Amino acid sequence: MSFKGYRRADGRVGTRNQVGIVSTVACANDVAQAIAAQVKGSVAFTHQQGCCQTPPDLVRVTRTLSGLACNPNLASVILVSLGCEGTDVDAVARAAAATGKTVEILRIQEGGGQARTLAKGLLLAQRMVMDASACERVECPDSDLVLGLKCGSSDTTSGLAPNPALGLVVERLTAQGGTAVMGEITEFIGAEHIMAAHAKDQATAQKILDLVARMEARAEAVGCDMRGGQPTPGNIKGGLTTIEEKSLGAIAKAGRAVVQEVCEYGERPQGRGLAVMDSPGREPELLTGLAAAGCNLIVFATGRGAPQGFPFVPVLKVTGNRKTWENLNDHMDLSVAEVIEGRESMPAAADRLFDTVRAVASGTLTKAEVSGYFKATDIYVTGPVI
Amino acid sequence: MIRNAIVIDATDTVATLLRDLAKGETVAAGLGEEVVTFPALGDIPFGHKVALHDVAAGAHIVKYGEVIGVATAPIRKGEHVHVQNVASLRGRGDLATEKETIR
Numbered sequence: 001m002s003f004k005g006y007r008r009a010d011g012r013v014g015t016r017n018q019v020g021i022v023s024t025v026a027c028a029n030d031v032a033q034a035i036a037a038q039v040k041g042s043v044a045f046t047h048q049q050g051c052c053q054t055p056p057d058l059v060r061v062t063r064t065l066s067g068l069a070c071n072p073n074l075a076s077v078i079l080v081s082l083g084c085e086g087t088d089v090d091a092v093a094r095a096a097a098a099t100g101k102t103v104e105i106l107r108i109q110e111g112g113g114q115a116r117t118l119a120k121g122l123l124l125a126q127r128m129v130m131d132a133s134a135c136e137r138v139e140c141p142d143s144d145l146v147l148g149l150k151c152g153s154s155d156t157t158s159g160l161a162p163n164p165a166l167g168l169v170v171e172r173l174t175a176q177g178g179t180a181v182m183g184e185i186t187e188f189i190g191a192e193h194i195m196a197a198h199a200k201d202q203a204t205a206q207k208i209l210d211l212v213a214r215m216e217a218r219a220e221a222v223g224c225d226m227r228g229g230q231p232t233p234g235n236i237k238g239g240l241t242t243i244e245e246k247s248l249g250a251i252a253k254a255g256r257a258v259v260q261e262v263c264e265y266g267e268r269p270q271g272r273g274l275a276v277m278d279s280p281g282r283e284p285e286l287l288t289g290l291a292a293a294g295c296n297l298i299v300f301a302t303g304r305g306a307p308q309g310f311p312f313v314p315v316l317k318v319t320g321n322r323k324t325w326e327n328l329n330d331h332m333d334l335s336v337a338e339v340i341e342g343r344e345s346m347p348a349a350a351d352r353l354f355d356t357v358r359a360v361a362s363g364t365l366t367k368a369e370v371s372g373y374f375k376a377t378d379i380y381v382t383g384p385v386i
Numbered sequence: 387m388i389r390n391a392i393v394i395d396a397t398d399t400v401a402t403l404l405r406d407l408a409k410g411e412t413v414a415a416g417l418g419e420e421v422v423t424f425p426a427l428g429d430i431p432f433g434h435k436v437a438l439h440d441v442a443a444g445a446h447i448v449k450y451g452e453v454i455g456v457a458t459a460p461i462r463k464g465e466h467v468h469v470q471n472v473a474s475l476r477g478r479g480d481l482a483t484e485k486e487t488i489r
Contacts, residue, residue: 155433156402156433156434156435157433159450160392160394160402189476189477190452190453190454190474190475190476191452194452216476216477219477219479220477220478220479221479222479223479223480224479224480225473225474225477225478225479225480225481226474226477226478226479227469227474227477230477236468236469238433239402239403239431239432239433239434239435239468241435241447241454241455241467241468241469241472241474242454242455242472242473242474242475242476243474243476243477244452244453244454244455244474244475244476245449245454245455248449248450248452248454249450303433321433323432340392340404341404342389
């Protein structure tokens with residue numbers, strides 16, 4: 001099977017064809033947003049990082065911004081910098097340029113402030129959007145899909161229908177040579193032995209266990225029971241009692257696919273198949289991490305109804321909760337509540353989900369894209385602001 | 387009887403409700419085609435769990451065939467199983483020195 005995507009100079013395939021206005025530090029967000037607000041076809045990525053952080057976090061911020069700038073859903077990129085930040089802006093530009101796309105850097109301090117930088121940015125963005133508009137969609141095999149996996153605002157229906165349906169899609173996609181990336185390491189706690197058993201070899205299994213131990217140790221270092229943080233108050237209202245229960249439902253979204261590799265946050269998997277990426281479960285950081293890893297589409301399974309999308313990667317919302325499908329319909333793209341209601345088999349629901357993935361990959365808009373509900377983005381950091 | 391609760395694995399000690407049940411209503415918990423029935427001992431909302439057996443305080447709670455936590459009080463068959471009577475075994479920074487390992 002296939003979909004229609006934008007094949008880029010480096011061979012990767014975009015499901016969208018936008019011009020990225022990427023802020024390289026929190027202090028440049030205002031200019032990035034102002035450019036994107038004026039130029040149709042461009043979209044801003046903003047965050048709160050990039051300055052006064054410890055070196056490991058600055059390395060992670062630079063790596064993540066590089067991954068975002070390289071994402072094939074962006075035809076070209078403008079990096080908006082203040083000029084004095086810790087992010088290595090030139091490294092981000094070099095990484096993006098290596099994919100063959102056009103990259104420009106605007107530095108607000110060098111450029112004479114907001115007004116002059118904005119004027120320059122508007123002209124650049126306008127030209128880039130016009131150049132991008134000449135790109136055409138071409139037939140691409142399913143194996144060009146790089147699917148990000150996410151579940152959020154989960155309840156007990158998540159583990160009964162949307163996550164297992166997504167798991168079947170991932171099994172089928174990876175069997176065809178496609179790629180899937182799974183994060184949310186917090187939501188491996190209590191289920192890591194199952195994910196480790198899905199690893200391709202012992203070394204990969206150990207990397208999964210090490211990532212989970214690192215995440216759990218970070219939470220335990222605070223000296224509290226993490227319940228209330230994970231699972232969240234919403235998860236608990238939805239019937240999820242412990243992190244173990246939440247995790248056992250969450251890992252179903254990878255099915256029984258073999259874990260081929262383990263990546264750091266924002267790092268692009270080297271090969272195809274299922275990759276596990278370090279990340280917390282929270283949306284602003286996790287969705288960014290998946291986009292930086294090169295995902296060209298994200299499937300987001302939800303129970304209580306999470307509205308968040310991402311600026312330039314479509315986020316397809318699927319729910320197994322009938323009440324959520326009806327009450328939050330302006331945020332939901334697909335229902336698989338029929339499985340829980342005994343009216344549809346899991347494989348049939350997975351067929352509908354995969355068909356919807358192909359449609360969205362080919363250009364059908366998600367609810368989050370239409371409503372512009374994708375501005376709460378950030379980059380995962382583990383150290384202090386200093 | 388048509389099931390109103392789902393059991394995921396034969397070793398599970400809990401079933402997940404597919405609709406709200408009021409105290410005294412019959413739980414019809416299904417694992418595949420097999421359905422067991424017993425009364426709900428309290429009001430239990432959609433998506434929440436009901437005990438399939440009596441569980442002693444300190445015993446493991448099992449769902450998906452896996453341990454999801456430990457009973458903090460005795461739980462009777464038909465009782466609501468949730469944060470009021472189940473604790474997590476993981477992410478317990480408060481219990482760091484006496485942590486139980488389930489791997």
